[in-house]
Amino acid sequence: MKNNNLLKIIKRYKIKYLKKDIISGLSVGALTLPQSMAYALIIGINPIYGLITSIISMVLGTVFGVSNYLIVGPTNIMAIAIASSLSTIQGGNYLSLVFVLTFLIGLCQLLLGIFKLGNLVNYISHPVIVGLTTGVVLIICLGQIDDFLGLNMDSSFNLFTGFFQIVKNYSPINTYSL
Numbered sequence: 001m002k003n004n005n006l007l008k009i010i011k012r013y014k015i016k017y018l019k020k021d022i023i024s025g026l027s028v029g030a031l032t033l034p035q036s037m038a039y040a041l042i043i044g045i046n047p048i049y050g051l052i053t054s055i056i057s058m059v060l061g062t063v064f065g066v067s068n069y070l071i072v073g074p075t076n077i078m079a080i081a082i083a084s085s086l087s088t089i090q091g092g093n094y095l096s097l098v099f100v101l102t103f104l105i106g107l108c109q110l111l112l113g114i115f116k117l118g119n120l121v122n123y124i125s126h127p128v129i130v131g132l133t134t135g136v137v138l139i140i141c142l143g144q145i146d147d148f149l150g151l152n153m154d155s156s157f158n159l160f161t162g163f164f165q166i167v168k169n170y171s172p173i174n175t176y177s178l
Contacts, residue, residue, distance in 0.1 A: 039079040
C-alpha cells in the first residue's frame with residue numbers, strides 16, 4: 001500500500017488537475033450525501049447524522065487514509081448491522097446507543113489498524129462475503145416491498161418474519177391502489 005501523506009500530495013499537485021478534481025468531488029458528493037442520509041434513515045436516526053458522518057469521514061479519510069481504495073463513511077452493510085443490533089432498543093436512549101456502538105466499532109477498527117491486523121480480512125472466504133451481501137440486499141428489498149404493495153407492516157430485520165408478514169397481509173386489492 002502506498003502512503004498518502006497529505007503534504008506529499010500537496011507538493012506534487014498540478015493545477016491542471018483542479019478542474020477534473022472538482023468535477024470528481026461534486027460527482028461523488030452528489031451520490032454520497034443522499035446515500036448517507038438514507039443510511040441514517042435505515043438506522044432510524046435523523047438524516048443530518050448521516051450527512052455529518054459522511055462529511056467528517058471523507059475529510060479524515062483524505063488526511064489519514066493509507067490506500068486509494070479505502071471506503072470511508074457509512075455503508076449499507078454497516079447501517080443494517082447497526083439497525084439490527086439495536087432493533088430491540090426503544091425510547092430516548094436509542095440515539096445515545098447508536099453513538100456508543102459506532103464509537104466502539106471505530107475503536108476496534110483503530111486497534112486493528114494499530115496492531116496491523118488488517119490482513120485478517122484475507123481469511124474471510126468469498127462465499128461468506130457473497131452471503132452477507134445477498135442477505136443485506138434481501139433485507140433492504142424486504143423493507144421496501146411493504147411500501148410497494150401498500151402494506152402496513154412492523155419494521156423487522158428478520159428476513160423470515162418479514163416475509164411471513166408480507167404473505168399474511170398481502171391483498172391484491174392493495175396493489176391496484178398504487
